[in-house]
Amino acid sequence: MMNHKSMISCGAMAWVCACLLSMSVSGRASAGDFEYEYVGKAVESEGMHVWGSSPVMGPDGKVHLYVAQWPTDTRPNFSGWYKDCEIGHYVGDGPEGPFQFVRVAVADQNGTFNSPHNPTIKKIDDLYVLCFIVNENEKLKTQRIVMYVADDLSDSWRPAAGAEADGTILRKSTEPSDWNYTGQLGVSNPSLVKFNGKYFLYDKSVVKKNPQAKRGRYVYGVAVSDKLEGPYVHHPTQVTPSGMQLEDAYAFSTDDTVYLLSRDFVGSMGSNGGGLLWKSDDGFLFDGKKTTRAFEDLEHYVGKPSLSKGKAYRGKLDGHLERPQILFADGKPAFLYLATGVNTTPGCGSCSHVFRMKAK
Template sequence: MLTRRTFLSGLALAPFARAWAGLTDEPKPSLLLPKRSFARFSKYLKPVGRRLEMEEYYVWCNSPIYGPDGRVHVFFSRWPRSKGMGGWLNGCEICRAVADTPESPFVYQETVLAPRGPGYWDATTCHNPHIQHVDGKYALFFMGTSNGKTNTKRIGLATADRLEGPWTRPDAPLLLPGPEGSWDDHCTTNPAFVKHPNGQYWLYYKSWNTREYETSTDPTVRGNRQYGLAVAKRLEGPYVKYAGNPVIDFSKMGDNQQNKQFEDAFVWRQHGRFCLLARDMGVYNHEVGLYLESEDGRQWSYPKVAFLPIREYGVQEPPAPKHLKRYGRLERPQLLLKDGKPAYLFCASQGGRYMTASSFVFRIG
């Protein structure tokens, strides 16, 4: 569970978070990690700009990886503009685009995974792509739904020998929700994966309790989003849930209870530690990113501010249109790793040339 649960529980984001992120000259706590670790997310983020702006689509969930040819492949979600922002849940597909460098324009290549229709666990959407190279093959973790609603969100895994495919599509989800009444009985979603040094395969996932979700009186935060861990001896599973789940739960911090949550975790290992980026949902506020670290991957530090909204980086964008309620906020953080080290941060953000949503890229360093 989290340490320092009550630390800073009553503080507002501004100006504290801006100072913590290195964007003011005000005194601030130490940088996100001691020197022996790495977390150059804050004042070392250099905006590259928006990528994958598509006139007829919302673009989300940008997961990048270097290919054998040195080019950058990004696996991303998209859904028709006509469906509005909520189309990710019912009508999303996962695509692949390629660029010569992380700062070059990305060119759409193909649709990798699309909803398969009635009778399949991923019948109505394919979302949350997370790409990794594991054991000589490419592993594409993702989320699918069978009815276009949150209660059928399930994590799956597609594999291929090449980034260009063909991809072996799973006939069953990789990870199912817990039994009725458990903290994770509603769904499994937002996959984050790391291969442990001991050879095990660790899958982090987001979920919440159905009753809390259905009886919530706060329309902005329904249920208590927490993160669990599942472990396997093989990449393809079976994955067994850790008995101490959930491994991250912010709901006990202070007196705000379920309003302190997070989602969109990305996990990697560096300097012998587990590192995690995520989107805040009330620890500070709903506009920033979070950074956590752990010695063992189970007990995590108190979150620190990792990144701020786009406007805080000197990026000028048009005023927010009425149909985009989360305009300019950075979500779904995913890292492009170079020789195992974070080199670029890819996020999703509403807005862009067509006032839908696109990728937004930062250089780290």
């Protein structure tokens, strides 16, 4: 049984530590189209891994975070993310927290609805939409995307109308001509955006450039629908180039541009602890030549000494930043939430951090 009481106390302590850190370190850096200023930890929990925090503003002005979390002591090598994960719901009075645990929003059901992970939430067309991934019996090749919708944030979620009975909205394609027909790990890591009157569900697959290739490449495609709740149909070609692998893309749009904010998976434009900002005029092609470096690793913002006594549960001690998720204010990106496998708080696993974000 997960100790959610410890999440509250540990989260409060995290806020104090974050405030002290943000006062002692400038934590400001510019990259690409945006400037980022480090604020502090968003969520950490004693005895738990926290991986990613997706924000949405509630009608009362409070910020709600949907968080992937699982116990630190049940599985080796960080593998609990696809074995024991659940989606927790946290609430804070403002974007910078502190955030307190409210309830489990989506439980791990094991079996064919195993380990709900990598949640992303948005409010679109007056509905809250929560997308995430599950697998079957801890087998990564079975990953698929689920879409829930709700009228409020009480976690009374229901499967999207165009989804399967359990909410499954997208599986890897069964059409041999589609880009991810040969996807090695199913389909995962969704991000939903409304653009030009249609609904674009971006998704990742690991595909080989050719049958002789030893390893697949991490690339993104998109499935499109005329309705928010689907059904969604795969666009036949991938939308990002195979030579610039990416992970954890978060989609957002302006009047004439779709953006993907992603992890730079293999360090195409710097270290793989940072991220990339992709741009597209139509949502179907993100040209690598127009892509810019976005954020850097955690060490870049907080300084190496502050992490020297930390523990790296995943990645290196410099703190790879992953799972970018954005909170908007007045229709503009305002706060960025990122996950890292490094934590300096004894007893707490991986955690998430919050940055102020503004256009340059």
